[in-house]
Amino acid sequence: MCEDDKPCPKCACMMSRGFLSGFPGSSAVLTAWCDGEPKRKRGFALDSVRIDPKDCVYLQAFRCAGCGYIEIYARAADSINTST
Numbered sequence: 001m002c003e004d005d006k007p008c009p010k011c012a013c014m015m016s017r018g019f020l021s022g023f024p025g026s027s028a029v030l031t032a033w034c035d036g037e038p039k040r041k042r043g044f045a046l047d048s049v050r051i052d053p054k055d056c057v058y059l060q061a062f063r064c065a066g067c068g069y070i071e072i073y074a075r076a077a078d079s080i081n082t083s084t
């Protein structure tokens, strides 16, 4: 199955591949799924957690151009293109 060319399960319009970011701007932090329970970092803000990057997978999202529905995947095989 080609995940780059898929119809929306809600309205059947075509969906486009993208990614999730917490803040739109000239640079952004990617969102990832991390295995296990969050472990708080001592001495940091209440929402700071310790993360081992090998336990995390970046999320990819597909957005429907018709209705705006978003479908999210966390596939370990997906890589991040770091070329500029």
Ligand SMILES: [Zn+2]
Residues within 6 Å of the ligand: 008, 009, 010, 011, 012, 013, 064, 065, 066, 067, 068, 069
């Ligand atoms: Zn749709």
